[in-house]
Amino acid sequence: MSSVATTSGRPAIIAGRGGMLGAISDFLWRNPRLFLVLMLLPPLLWLGVIYIGSLIALLLQSFFSIDEYSGLINREFTLKTYAELLQPSNLDIIIRTVVMAAAVTVGSAIVAFPIAYYAARYARGRWKALFYLGIMLPLWSSYLVKIYAWKLILAKEGILNWFFAKIGATWIIDAWLALPVVGGNSLSISATGTFIVFVYVWLPFMILPIQAALERVPGSLVEASADLGASPAQTFRNVLFPLALPGIVAGSIFTFSLTLGDYIIPQIIGTSRLFIGQAVYAHQGTAGNIPLAAAFTVVPIVVMGLYLWFAKRMGAFDAL
Amino acid sequence: MTPAVSFQKVSRHFGSVRAVDAVDLDIAQGEFFAMLGPSGSGKTTCLRLIAGFEQPTSGEISIFGESAGGVPPYRRNVNTVFQDYALFPHLNVLDNVAYGLMVKGVAREERSRAAEEALSLVALPGYGGRKPGQLSGGQRQRVALARALVNRPKVLLLDEPLGALDLKLREQMQEELKSLQKQLGITFVFVTHDQGEALSMADRVAVFNDGRIMQVGTPQEIYGKPATRFVADFVGSSNVLPPDFVQRYAGQKRWGSLRPEVIRVATDATGDGVRGKVVALNYLGAATRITVDADGQRINAVVASGGKLPSPGDDVTLTFNRDAVHLMEGEA
Numbered sequence: 165m166s167s168v169a170t171t172s173g174r175p176a177i178i179a180g181r182g183g184m185l186g187a188i189s190d191f192l193w194r195n196p197r198l199f200l201v202l203m204l205l206p207p208l209l210w211l212g213v214i215y216i217g218s219l220i221a222l223l224l225q226s227f228f229s230i231d232e233y234s235g236l237i238n239r240e241f242t243l244k245t246y247a248e249l250l251q252p253s254n255l256d257i258i259i260r261t262v263v264m265a266a267a268v269t270v271g272s273a274i275v276a277f278p279i280a281y282y283a284a285r286y287a288r289g290r291w292k293a294l295f296y297l298g299i300m301l302p303l304w305s306s307y308l309v310k311i312y313a314w315k316l317i318l319a320k321e322g323i324l325n326w327f328f329a330k331i332g333a334t335w336i337i338d339a340w341l342a343l344p345v346v347g348g349n350s351l352s353i354s355a356t357g358t359f360i361v362f363v364y365v366w367l368p369f370m371i372l373p374i375q376a377a378l379e380r381v382p383g384s385l386v387e388a389s390a391d392l393g394a395s396p397a398q399t400f401r402n403v404l405f406p407l408a409l410p411g412i413v414a415g416s417i418f419t420f421s422l423t424l425g426d427y428i429i430p431q432i433i434g435t436s437r438l439f440i441g442q443a444v445y446a447h448q449g450t451a452g453n454i455p456l457a458a459a460f461t462v463v464p465i466v467v468m469g470l471y472l473w474f475a476k477r478m479g480a481f482d483a484l
Numbered sequence: 485m486t487p488a489v490s491f492q493k494v495s496r497h498f499g500s501v502r503a504v505d506a507v508d509l510d511i512a513q514g515e516f517f518a519m520l521g522p523s524g525s526g527k528t529t530c531l532r533l534i535a536g537f538e539q540p541t542s543g544e545i546s547i548f549g550e551s552a553g554g555v556p557p558y559r560r561n562v563n564t565v566f567q568d569y570a571l572f573p574h575l576n577v578l579d580n581v582a583y584g585l586m587v588k589g590v591a592r593e594e595r596s597r598a599a600e601e602a603l604s605l606v607a608l609p610g611y612g613g614r615k616p617g618q619l620s621g622g623q624r625q626r627v628a629l630a631r632a633l634v635n636r637p638k639v640l641l642l643d644e645p646l647g648a649l650d651l652k653l654r655e656q657m658q659e660e661l662k663s664l665q666k667q668l669g670i671t672f673v674f675v676t677h678d679q680g681e682a683l684s685m686a687d688r689v690a691v692f693n694d695g696r697i698m699q700v701g702t703p704q705e706i707y708g709k710p711a712t713r714f715v716a717d718f719v720g721s722s723n724v725l726p727p728d729f730v731q732r733y734a735g736q737k738r739w740g741s742l743r744p745e746v747i748r749v750a751t752d753a754t755g756d757g758v759r760g761k762v763v764a765l766n767y768l769g770a771a772t773r774i775t776v777d778a779d780g781q782r783i784n785a786v787v788a789s790g791g792k793l794p795s796p797g798d799d800v801t802l803t804f805n806r807d808a809v810h811l812m813e814g815e816a
Binding site: 382384385387388389390391392393394395396398402403406407 | 535536537556557558562563564566567568570571572573574583584586587588631632635
C-alpha cells in the first residue's frame, strides 16, 4: 500500500464535487423514486388533468338531456340521450361509420403489408431512407390540401376517369358506380371515394407498426419455414402473418379510431350521409345538443374497447 | 453409389466477393461430413447452397444424383438445424416439431404422434406444451434437431449448431449427435469453426479457406498429414516449418509440419538436435506447452506436465524422428 500515494493526500476514488448542480444530481441519484416523480409529473398533469379531465367532463354531459322546447340542458342523470342514440337515423350513422372504419382498416392492412415487408426485409441503407421519406412525406403536407387533391383526382373530369377513358375501361368505373351503397354519380361523391381517401390518408399509420413488427422477425424463421417444406403462401400464413399480427393490430388501432372520429374527409369526399364525427360536430355546434354530441363521442371509445378486447382474446398480442 | 451431395465447380459470388470459388466436392451417403474453416471461409455459404437458400453463380449441385439447379428450398428433401435454432416463437414445442408435417398436410393426430416420437429421440419427451422461450439453449437445440429429423430428410444440414452452448453441454451434444447419426443413417453435413469438434465427430472433414477447399480427408489425414500451411496451422496447432529448416533436419527442401507432441525436450544443451531457448511455458493441465526459439524459428513442444520442465530463458535441445516431419504436398 505504501507505494501507492496520491499527490493530494486524499483517497483518489471520490472525485471532486461539482457545486450546487453536482449536489442536486447526487441527491437525485440517491433518491431514484423522487427523480421518477419529477420526470413524470409534467406529462401526467398535462395528460391526466387537462386532457382526460376534459374528456370525462364531456362524457358526463352524455348523461344529461336537452329540453326539446327550450333547448336548455337539463342537468339531471338520465339515459334518455342514449335512447335517442339508438333511434334508426342515429343508429344508421353509427353502423355506417363502423363499417367504413372496418373496411378502411382491412384495406390499409392489405396495401400496407407488402410495402412494410419490403422495407423490413429488403430495403437497406439509402433505400431504407427513401422508404421512410416516402412514408412520411405525405404527413408533412396539409391534410386539407391532400383531400382536395384527391377530390380532383376522383372527380368526373379528373385524371382517374381520363386515364380509364384512354385505356377504354370507363365501363369498369361506370359498372362500379352503378352498384348500391358503394356507388354514386362519380367517385368523388361516393362511399368508394371516401374509402379510397381514408386508406390513403391513414396508410403511414398502418405501414410503420407492421414494418416494426416484421423487422423483429429474424430472417432465419422464414428460411426455416421454407426448409421444412412450406411454400411461400404457407410461410406467410403460418409464420409471417401471426408474427406481424401485433403490428397489424397496432396499426388498425390508428386506422380504425382515426376513421371513427374523422369529420372532414366524409364532408368533402363522399355522399351527403353523415358519419359519427360529422354528427358530433353538428350536434355540439349548430344544434347545441351537447348531450347527444357527447353520447356520439362515447361510441368510438366503446367500439375501440370492444375491438381491443376481442383482439386480445383472439391472441393478437401473444407474439409480443 | 451416388453421392448424397455433389458439387461440380460450384461458385457463389456476392458482387466482387467470391464466397465460394470453384468448389468440387462429393459427400457420400450416410456420412458424417464436417465443413471446417474460419468465419468467412465459405463453409456456411456451401451449406446454404445445399439447402437452397442460395443459388450458385456457376457450377452444378446435385443431391442424390438429381440436379438442384432452380429447385426452391421447400422442394428439397433436405433439412437444416440453424445456428440460432430459428424456432417459431408463437408455436409451442410440439407444433414447432410438427411444422414440416403440418405443411405437408399430415393429419393432426398422426403428426402429433410423430412429433412426440421425435422429441423422445432427442430426450425431450413431454416438453411439447412449452413455448420455445421457456426452454434453455440446450433444449432449444434439441427441439431444432427434432423438428428437422421428424421429416426424415435425406441430408441433415447443421450450421454451427453447438456454437451457443457451454463447453460441458457441447461435449455431451457432440456425442449424442454422433450416436444419433449412426442410429438413423442419415447423411449429416456439419459446419463448424471448431477444429476439435470437426475432428472428434466427423467421418471426413473439408477444410475451407477463402471460398476454396484446402483439403478433404479423414480427421487422421487432416491432423497428421496437412496438405497446406493453412491446414497445418488451423487444425491442431502443428509447427509449420519452412523449406530451409526442413532441408536441414529432414533432408528435403519442402514446407513441412511437425506435431508438437512428438518433440522431445532435453534440458541439457548438448548432443544432436535443434538448439533453442525457451520463450514461454503454458500449463494445459495434463500437458505443458513449451515455446522454443531456435534461431528465429518458433517451435512448440507439448510434454507431460509431470516431468522436469525447463524455465523460460533456459537453453534446450529439441529432438524428433525424421519421419515425424510431414512434407506438405499442397505447398510448392
